[in-house]
Amino acid sequence: MTGACGEPEIPEVGIIGGWTTAGCEFSRTPESVDVGGRTWPVTPKPLEAAIGRIDEAGRTQHKSSYAGIEVDQQRVRAIVYRVPSAAFDDFIRNAAENTCIFVRDARYGMHELATWHDRLRADIPAWQARGIFISTISARHDGVGLEIGTPDVDQAREQLPRQYGRKAPLIFIEEGPVMPLAGTGIPTAPQPGG
Structure with a gap:
């Protein structure tokens, strides 16, 4: 006969199906920079900082849940993929501050x-x-x-x-074998000796 006191402790799963942070309620204008006559999208500093915090914690403190992140510069948001976890969801909510983070389910961390x-x-x-x-x-x-x-x-x-x-x-x-790119004529790094 097996006995126990109370119910087994089951970790909280978190919201299943995905959710968004409060910062997604606000519209934002995409940022860009002109380089060499071309316009390139830029991740705004607050969103870049939130991404950095989430990625760092995901890789260290929530590595069984965190799958990865992508940046949607046109919509000024990030998309975090994670195996549902209440603890990681709480971290993301706080780390996002007022930025827009979409949180989506992942099958594997x-x-x-x-x-x-x-x-x-x-x-x-x-x-x-x-x-x-x-x-x-x-x-x-x-x-x-x-x-x-x-x-x-x-x-x-x-x-x-x-x-x-x-x-x-x-x-x-x-996918075939990986082939090195043919020389462009312009070295990508200084050659030995100069």
């Missing part, structure tokens, strides 16, 4: 996708020996999964889930 990334990267030689060439491995910032770039999507889609399980967060995209 950055930490879990990084673990999958490292596992697949370590297995690249074994996959090459089996005739499956992996060109790129990249965690999606929206927490949907891990993109596996390969020239043979069908073979990879068949073989990798056999190794890692059908529920592995793998997204297959057709």
Whole structure:
């Protein structure tokens, strides 16, 4: 017989489906800068600071929840992707101050996708020996999964889930080997000796 006092402690999930911060109630004009005769969008300083706070805390204090962030400069807002978490939601709400942050659900957090990334990267030689060439491995910032770039999507889609399980967060995209860019004639960094 098993007994216990009280109910098991279950962490608060947070709002499911997404939400926005109070700063989204205000309209903002996009900012831009002219460089070399071209106009480029610029992230306003308050939004840039909020993004920095959220990204830093997401990577350190809320890494099981945080998946990534994107900036929508045209609408002067950021979009944070996270596995629902009440604690991280509270942090985002406070860190946003008066900026507009859209918060969206993610299936996987950055930490879990990084673990999958490292596992697949370590297995690249074994996959090459089996005739499956992996060109790129990249965690999606929206927490949907891990993109596996390969020239043979069908073979990879068949073989990798056999190794890692059908529920592995793998997204297959057709991608050939990474090729260095041809020289532009203009060095990107000073050459050795000057």
